[in-house]
Amino acid sequence: MIPANFEYHRAGSIDEVLTFLARYGGNAKILSGGHSLIPALKLRLNQPSILVDIARLAELRYIRQDGQHIAIGAASTHKDIATSALLAQHLSMMPQAAGMIGDPQVRNVGTIGGSIAHADPAADWPGVLLAADAEIVLQSTGGKRTLAAQDFFLGFFTTALAEGELVTEIRIPIPAAGTKSTYQKFSQPASRFAIVGCAAVVQVSNGTCSHVRVAFNGVSDSCFRDGNVEKALEGKAATAENIAAAAAQAAQGVSILSDHYAAEDYRKHLAQVFAKRALSAVAG
Structure with a gap:
């Protein structure tokens, strides 16, 4: 080769x-x-x-607070994110997800910008960024533009990145007080790619769930926000019964992948299991 x-x-x-x-x-x-x-x-x-x-461009490698956002340079490595105290304080699913990627060699060299530009359906960052309400900053000789994560990921290995553009930054709003986040994954044991990955962000106030965000990767040919799960828990009490009912809605009406790692029915079952685990971790 x-x-x-x-x-x-x-x-x-x-x-x-x-x-x-x-x-x-x-x-x-x-x-x-x-x-x-x-x-x-x-x-x-x-x-x-x-x-x-671009691996050695210092101007693309940073994690810092920028007003009410956390800005992550596109050349920041998975290890940079896994060890970030700022992200651990405000959005713990980011270091959690980073620590699950590949092995130490991959985490030390691989970057968040490269991962999202590639948009592998089994990669971890796309689902996590959807749940985080992230924005992607793209730059070309003609200037900059910013896209919501849900507008950036378009399909199977497909993004809105145009010819001549570079992913330069990921911007994540700092969640309100009382918000918890998590990333739960059933991984392929050799590659550590997600067979099913579920990211969840929930704000709990006086026992009631709000700002519910649930996103999957590995389930379909692209990452996606699961509106059925979100609606089932939004405004509801943070009880085990409500969490189980919401998780049971996972991956409904979605075209689910079937391959030698997991058949369609099994993947759908895993989506429900890992949605329940994720929601239980942040709202249970």
Whole structure:
């Protein structure tokens, strides 16, 4: 497995990256962690004429509070997120999810920006970002635009990222007091990708659930917010009975994947099981 010939450039700035993308268009690929791109190169599923390495761009690697948001640079590694005290304080499902990704080698090198740009349906970040009401900042030589996560993830390995654009930042609103979050996953034991992953965010005040956000990855050909589960628990008392009833609505009306890891019926069952675990962790 030998890749086709390509030029390699280590970018020194965001502006330099955007210049390469504008110049080469679809013939340029961004190299960050490389865990998805490099195998595709070896199999010649991707044959770019130029690789632009952004892994060492300090201006894309940060986790900081920005007003009422937490801003995460796209080149922040999974380990950066797993060890972030700021995220642990405000949105604990982010470090929790990061710690479940791959193995130490993957977590030390892989980046959140690369993961969401690839949009693997079994990747962890897409579902987590949907539940977090995150926004994705995209930049090109023409300027910046910001998309809600639900508008960024479009389908099977498909996003709203246009030619010439780079994911530069993920912005997450700081949840209100009383909000808890979690990410629960049934993972493929070798790759640690999600067969079913469920992210949940719930605010509980005086025993009542509000701002319920539940999202899945690994279940369908793209991540999705589960409105049926959310509606079933929104405004309800945080009781075991209400949580079980809400979880039973998981993955209703969704086209569910079936493969050698899990058949459709089993995946749907797992979605309900892990929705219950997630909701119990944040509202039980």
